[in-house]
Amino acid sequence: MNNNDSFIQKLRSSGLKATAQRIEICKVLFNRDKTFHFTIYDLSKFLNKKISLATIYNTVNAFKKKGYLKEISINSDKSYYDTNVSNHHHFFNESTNELIDLHNKDVEKVKIKKNIPGKKIKSIEVLVKIENSN
């Protein structure tokens, strides 16, 4: 089973039609060793004008809804997405606008000692902003 086939299965199994555009986007996003952190603009550069911007947005939103991508909270004017959908934290390099994963072993478990009645915790995310220390 080659990669394309696995993407086709992945798409179909989640009720998404396996279109050429989605398979192309899957290849860019998921044929990787490490986590990919990207903006829509980053992704569109990789796709090299082969796919319309509307479709890139549609697909990223669909993949996010299906749980294949995660949106990352950055103080910024555009959204960042992450192929690592597990619970993890980030460095954000303010000099380069680049995200770097912090794995569980890199951050001591965050303990929240306050609770709000009637509310439950959905996620706990740590963002460590860094810059050149020159």
Added chain:
Amino acid sequence: MNNNDSFIQKLRSSGLKATAQRIEICKVLFNRDKTFHFTIYDLSKFLNKKISLATIYNTVNAFKKKGYLKEISINSDKSYYDTNVSNHHHFFNESTNELIDLHNKDVEKVKIKKNIPGKKIKSIEVLVKIENSN
């Protein structure tokens, strides 16, 4: 010394002219007991059309640059600002889009065990997303 005078001094001492608009905005932002978390839209509602939107943006940006306001990292399409400029963390209520302060005593100190050579840490922020638990 009334409030206005203290705002005038605060503005002048940081090299900002003490205009009527800025004093008005100071009153909304800083005449409070607790932290104020707001968007530009929130602030503009408080100001009730007396001040142009451009000036609200200009002033918030100026206050942020001077360290009187902090921008908060939320996964969202608009910026949030915070009158609490100290290092602290937040709950974000996804049902109401409301920020709630987490003080130092509410969160165990976050320990980052990974370091990136040539980079220094500017800030460490924890964002706890919550929602109705029904």
Added chain:
DNA sequence: TTTTAATTTATAATGATTCTAAATAAGTGT
């Protein structure tokens, strides 16, 4: 009071994202 530079403002511009609606293509059933 005059001068000067900062500020305010209406308005235009920008940029990210979503919407619209027509054309196309995937998957289903025959």
Added chain:
DNA sequence: ACACTTATTTAGAATCATTATAAATTAAAA
């Protein structure tokens, strides 16, 4: 293989937050 139905793609328009522009105003200095 073929037709059918519906999801998807797409160009382009619309929206929304934010920033830029540039002329009028005003604070503070001289």
